[in-house]
Amino acid sequence: MSYSRNKGLEINSLTVEYQEGHLALEQMDLCLPEHSIYTMIGPSGCGKSTLLRAIAGLVQSYTGEIKFNDQSLRKQGTALIGLVPQNYGLLPWKTVHSNIRMAMRISDSGRHTKGQQEQQITSWLTAMGIADLAQRYPLSLSGGQQQRVAIARAFAILPEIMLLDEPFSALDAITREEIQTIFLENWISHPTTTLFVTHDVEEAILLGEKIVVMPSNKEEPPVIIDNPVFQISHEDKRDSDEFFAQTKRIRKVMQEKW
Numbered sequence: 498m499s500y501s502r503n504k505g506l507e508i509n510s511l512t513v514e515y516q517e518g519h520l521a522l523e524q525m526d527l528c529l530p531e532h533s534i535y536t537m538i539g540p541s542g543c544g545k546s547t548l549l550r551a552i553a554g555l556v557q558s559y560t561g562e563i564k565f566n567d568q569s570l571r572k573q574g575t576a577l578i579g580l581v582p583q584n585y586g587l588l589p590w591k592t593v594h595s596n597i598r599m600a601m602r603i604s605d606s607g608r609h610t611k612g613q614q615e616q617q618i619t620s621w622l623t624a625m626g627i628a629d630l631a632q633r634y635p636l637s638l639s640g641g642q643q644q645r646v647a648i649a650r651a652f653a654i655l656p657e658i659m660l661l662d663e664p665f666s667a668l669d670a671i672t673r674e675e676i677q678t679i680f681l682e683n684w685i686s687h688p689t690t691t692l693f694v695t696h697d698v699e700e701a702i703l704l705g706e707k708i709v710v711m712p713s714n715k716e717e718p719p720v721i722i723d724n725p726v727f728q729i730s731h732e733d734k735r736d737s738d739e740f741f742a743q744t745k746r747i748r749k750v751m752q753e754k755w
């Protein structure tokens with residue numbers, strides 16, 4: 498299936514200042530065409546989480562513009578956004594199932610029947626390998642299990658924009674590879690406009706159509722790198738010459754910009 502690419506997500510001159518004199522982001526510009534997936538890496542404190550939180554509407558005191566298909570995201574309800582935050586963002590007093598169910602109820606606005614929603618929840622929990630945890634509460638789960646619930650919840654609401662803040666950081670290496678594959682398969686069948694923050698260079702190369710490298714100097718613009726590895730079939734990526742060349746290229750940019 499081919500998707501039209503509208504303007505998508507546009508960040509124009511975004512500046513966030515939590516405390517006077519301390520800029521978390523300074524005049525940042527970035528564009529992600531609709532239905533694209535970009536990965537982002539950057540040094541700690543360069544403003545990656547702040548960017549995701551501003552797009553998601555959790556940070557409102559910013560200057561500049563954030564638009565999706567020409568509509569300002571300042572207006573609530575402009576676009577349905579799925580956010581997987583670093584702290585997972587689960588409600589501790591709700592079970593795993595209820596956490597996902599509630600997000601779907603809020604976002605669905607009558608598009609799907611209760612039965613269809615239940616089917617979706619079961620299918621996402623199964624895909625994430627946590628179907629047996631449906632009736633548990635978040636605080637009784639490991640970090641990696643909570644992370645998988647947060648990912649299942651973000652997928653289940655079928656968002657127009659997906660924002661992920663180091664979503665696989667708490668997973669062991671094998672589970673991480675499995676979930677990366679599931680994640681990418683899902684993105685291919687539902688190509689939501691996606692910005693994926695990671696500290697892992699390999700993960701950035703495996704999952705991004707383009708890779709955004711944030712500089713440590715906030716006055717400098719992000720470096721956007723084309724990623725030919727994205728075109729290679731997922732299981733062959735790690736062993737390809739392009740993957741090694743891309744790793745070298747990105748490390749060089751990191752050395753220059755961090």
Ligand SMILES: Nc1ncnc2c1ncn2[C@@H]1O[C@H](COP(=O)(O)OP(=O)(O)OP(=O)(O)O)[C@@H](O)[C@H]1O
Nearest residue numbers: 515516520521539540541542543544545546547548
């Ligand atoms: N709620 C807040 N109040 C004050 N300052 C904040 C707040 N949140 C973040 N900051 C500051 O804003 C800057 C950017 O933080 P942010 O969390 O966006 O960086 P990051 O690139 O996501 O870092 P990391 O990779 O460590 O998660 C940092 O200097 C941080 O200390």
